[in-house]
Amino acid sequence: MKELKILLILVVVVLVGYWGIEPYAHSVMHGEVKKPDYNYSDLKTTAATTGDxxxxxxxxxxxxxxxxxxxxxxxxxxxxxxxxxxxxxxxxxxxxxxxxxxxxxxxxxxxxxxxxxxxxxxxxxxxxxxxxxxxxxxxxxxxxxxxxxxxxxxxxxxxxxxxxxxxxxxxxxxxxxxxxxxxxxxxxxxxxxxxxxxxxxxxxxxxxxxxxxxxxxxxxxxxxxxxxxxxxxxxxxxxxxDPHREQRNKLGMWVIGYLVVMVGLTFAWKKKIWKNIH
Amino acid sequence: MADEKVSRRDFLLYAMGAWAAVGVGSVLYAMYKTWEPLPEVKAQATVTFDLSSVEPGQIKVVSWRGKPVFVLRRTPDMAKCDGRSVKGDYTVVLGICTHLGCIPNWEPDKKIWHCPCHGGEYDACGKNIFGPPPRPLDVPPFKLEGNTIVLGEEGPEYKQMKEKGLTV
Amino acid sequence: MKFMDWLDERLAVRQLIKVMLTEYYVPKNINFLWSFGVLIMVVFAILVVSGIFLLMYYKPDSHLAFDSVNKTIMMDVEYGWLFRHTHAVAASIMFLVLYVHMARGIYYGSFKAPREIVWITGYILFVLMAATAFTGYLLPWGQMSYWAAQTITTLFEKIPFIGPDLVVWIRGNYIVEDATLTRFFALHVVFLPLLLIVFTAIHLYAVRIVGSNNEDGIELTKEEKKHGKGIPFWPVFMAKEFFVISVFLIFFFYLVFYQYKFAMDPINFTPADYLQTPTHIYPEWYFLAFYEVLRGFFFSQNLGLIAFVLSMFIAAFLPWLDTSPIKSGNHRPLYKILFFIFVADFVFLTILGKLPPTGLYAWLGFAGSLVYFAFFFALPIISRIEKKKLEGGR
Missing domain, CATH: 1.10.760.10 (Cytochrome c-like domain)
Known part of the structure; x- marks a missing residue:
């Protein structure tokens, strides 16, 4: 429990920091990006756009x-x-x-x-x-x-x-x-x-x-x-x-899947070893 | 009871170790792949060359995978080559002396290749006719597409030649 | 086992395993924050290995560097992108792990006697790591690389008398150029890593001598630790450590594959141009707090520079600033409050460091910088209060 509390503090600090330096900072720096205008509505012309x-x-x-x-x-x-x-x-x-x-x-x-x-x-x-x-x-x-x-x-x-x-x-x-x-x-x-x-x-x-x-x-x-x-x-x-995006996204799932199994194994071993330690 | 506990612990430890080995193996594989030749190098693996651009009696040198390939269009006064010949009257050989790897020079008056290092000589078919070379000049893998030759790919003509043991 | 005997006769491996692992005891009352030391080693190993593979294709030449990174490594080499992503993210995450490791040391008083050497060598390692990160950041030769190096080396100009000459000497040119790149490369891949390894050895040796601190900050003798109050490093401590490492690696590789932009800034994908500074430049996140202290004293450049240098090094003197006999923050209510204010302030400064230093932000930066120093200057005062209390209690 105590360790979860510490972890929670850690996670909150990291998330607040991340929010500040990435999404928030970038929104301040770049402001609103203007929307593209595909009608080119500023151009007033009487010229025709079709003919013979x-x-x-x-x-x-x-x-x-x-x-x-x-x-x-x-x-x-x-x-x-x-x-x-x-x-x-x-x-x-x-x-x-x-x-x-x-x-x-x-x-x-x-x-x-x-x-x-x-x-x-x-x-x-x-x-x-x-x-x-x-x-x-x-x-x-x-x-x-x-x-x-x-x-x-x-x-x-x-x-x-x-x-x-x-x-x-x-x-x-x-x-x-x-x-x-x-x-x-x-x-x-x-x-x-x-x-x-x-x-x-x-x-x-x-x-x-x-x-x-x-x-x-x-x-x-x-x-x-x-x-x-x-x-x-x-x-x-x-x-x-970014030519390797597909490979990266796919490999990422494999690596994370591998590590999830690793977490399971290490957790089981840790529990076993710590069974008699209080 | 104590034994059982130890074996359970050991089993988990071994399982962990084995799983970690899988991870290390994958990383090693990625490392192995990083040492493969880059795409631009692999692009040089095959070279195409237009045989008809060689005049009778003329020799052209094509660079293939960093090595010289001699393309000679033989004239009737040169040696006859039967099986070693490409498209009738062309000699296509790797220009590397089979003795110690020097590059032989063509001597037009004698119609032979002469190796500057140890005096080995090859006839117009690339066959060793004098000196230390143990075997004829190698024929590189090739494929014919009309008048074009693709070096680095094994076509039927090359395979035939290889079966007869004429490429080395 | 015969091989073990053979080795044992020559290298006394059994004795070594006992001293280093099975009969090296750490206190039982420590939490997962004590795992971060090993995590640092893990990240360092990742950096070394991925770095070696980058080294095989990287070209330390101002004309070739950008393309060797962004074309050859990122596009042509099989899995080259993986090694680069891993290296960049590991460099960034190294500092997160370092900061947690240091904050744990500060909170639980791990810098106090008899662990001053542990703290000092650790601090040297931090500074060396910062230098390694800084020199490494120039290597991709992007706009951010270039202007970070340009501005930080310019700071040396303010050193009295020798400053201007020193800057030219460091750069090997009047601006950051090819010579700078090549020498930073040499520092980054050989000299600084060597120093890091040497100081890591001293750091670990010192920890082995004095032992780990614990949550309560009450020293345990080896006998106490052996009989109930401690756990052997192997397998008990490491069993937990492996679990922590695995969880950490999930977080780490999630960043490597899906959330890497914080470590590979888009601006750095534009090649270095010494005639054009990008509209926004900022250091990597781990230097932002110190950078904000530099900017915080916006009304005086010299003061800002002094504050900047002080902010980087003042924590090295913690063992002499905080002389309270009580170690752990768990038993020091006042200190605990100060500590969390300090942590909040550090995050605050980090965030401000990336924002434009104008208007309100400038004043907030100034306030944040003052709080930063206030923490350190409050320590002697708290120490005195706590000492008095302790004497009064007797």
Whole structure:
């Protein structure tokens, strides 16, 4: 009885301490994480989000293809990679699958005004002011018609993050050279290999949805990913950062089961030996 | 009565000891596993090589598991090899002298391999023809996939050769 | 048995077993808190074994360290993650076990004569363990590793005259860099563990000489312990010890597999960057109380530093601060109250240590630091009161 009382004191002290340094301290330090906004409700745009794909293709070739390629439809960019890096310090993305991973309303607002949509005044792409609201709709319709459906987490991550971020543990390297990124963004974007461990997943989701909500002042542009794409990216980052989770959870049960038996055995032996000691 | 007590106590003690041994065994197993080659090393266990990239009379050296593998495309003026031959006119051998492990050099004019260490010589089939080497150059395990050879995997051609005792 | 005879003739093993185990008596009136000494040995063994296996893949180079830990060990080596989790959690839990062991010593007066050497060597072991933990924490070369080393080494700058030069000397560079990492590595894996083993030997030897204290703090002679008031170390004491160890290991491996974040901070999964301090930095939990004392005197940096050093070492002088003839807290009502205030204060400081030192928290930290020292400075007073009472009672 007396020993149980001591144990109880010990447990209470440990639990209070643990509560203080883990859940409580983290709630004070990080505060509330803002909820992601997948409607991109701050963006007001009159541009259409759908239209005629055939017209869209013409508009694409005339307005976009000087910088952007579209492999799915056999369109090569007008400038090669090195020329693009030299002029923008970043590789313009191939737009084959962009409509599958980005929110279309965001995409419409983005085409009209990339700096506003990405919340990054230095964003490399100029506003496409020459396009009418309907034109934008046609282009989005075209992009949707060529985009591959059901991309997996890895593919989306490479599409969405791979121009600037490396994931070197997966042998994925940023498309744009580090020194150009530094010139473009002010610093080299961090490697994402263990990002799933370095940040809470909830935070990552909010951050990807809108970097300014996670790290105010960051030079990372808002990407405008859909909810599904964001979740797939987060799940992928989580999985590559902790590849042995399943093995760990399973082995843990075995080890604890083993020790429970050990407790039984040692308890029986202790009782036997202490039978005559009072 | 006293004896019974002792034996019960001993039984529990032995059971505890045995159970602890199970735990120690598991830990030892985990330790054993940590010494296995890392994935990137294991990835080097097999190497693929395109045989058609070798010109007749030419030798290419492929690095397989850190060792040199000589791939020679023989010309009609070289020794005939029957069973030791891969895909008709290729000689594929481990470039390590069977005497003391030096790496022999190809001498194009004589069409033989000459070992710099103790003067051992091998013909274009890798057979020892002079000096201290006790046996021909070894043939590494291989598998043929069209014109591609996969080193490190045992294909039917290799197994056949092995059965005839021609690989060592 | 023939082999035993052979060994006995050469090494006197039978005599050794008697002296060390079967005829070494510990008092009967001790509770499971006396098992924590052996628990410390168990955790130390776990640390050594898991450490050896980490050592086989770790690379003490500022360019390679992070990847060797987070890629090679955590992802590529089979069960490498297990050894790292175990090592990290064991390092953290070591201090929980140490603190319980020390608190037991403080409560039951185990530091008092004739056990001063036991207490002092134990305290040295605590400081060495802290140094081992600190040097080891730099090795993964994450942001937290880096900035912990950077800030703690900066503390030495405040030492009069030699401070600034000393810091550069310790680091081998103007900032924490490759040279620092490599020398911390050497200290962590060779020098400090060697010292720990030496002092553990002295500590255990001293305990064997003076024997264990007990709940009532009344000394027992060997004869008394042999005849009824004690139990032999083997098998009786160890029978209980095995049970305690097994229960402890369940707790320990639960943490290793499912609740390891407290010992492997997320911030440390970002590689060290000497140009950017993380938004929140804090020491590992076991240093938080002392760290809070450092910050507690927020109005004066120098005072805080002096208080910090004093807080780390003042407990070493317990045998001379508390001179009361009564040992056990069970028989010292006043002391008992003070002790629990002290424990509560230590937990309080630990929690505050991780919170931002602003506003109310800063003042609470100051108050907590004062209570911390008040405990030690109240001891001579209590001792005098208790001595008077004892004399009056006669």
């Amino acid at each position: 794909p055939a017209k869209g293709k013409e508009l694409f070739v005339a307005n976009c293809a000087s910088c952007h390629g579209l492999k799915n439809d056999g369109i090569n960019p007008g400038m090669d990679k090195n020329a693009a890096i030299a002029s923008f310090n970043v590789v313009p993305p191939d737009l084959s699958n962009i409509a599958a991973i980005l929110d279309h309303k965001f995409l419409a607002a983005f085409i009209k005004n990339p700096q506003q949509a990405t919340e990054n005044p230095k964003f490399a792409m100029p506003p496409m002011a020459q396009l009418s609201d309907e034109d934008v709709g046609h282009i989005i319709a075209y992009l949707s018609s060529v985009a591959k459906k059901n991309l997996d987490g890895k593919e989306i991550t490479i599409e969405a993050c791979g121009r600037c971020h490396s994931i070197k543990y997966q042998k994925i390297y940023a498309e744009t050279p580090a020194e150009n990124l530094k010139a473009y963004l002010g610093k080299v974007p961090p490697d994402l290999s263990v990002m799933g461990k370095a940040k809470e997943l909830e935070y990552l989701e909010t951050f990807i949805n809108n970097p300014q909500n996670g790290l105010p002042g960051t030079s990372m542009p808002r990407l405008g990913l859909t909810k599904e794409s964001t979740e797939k990216v987060v799940a992928y980052l989580d999985q590559i950062a």
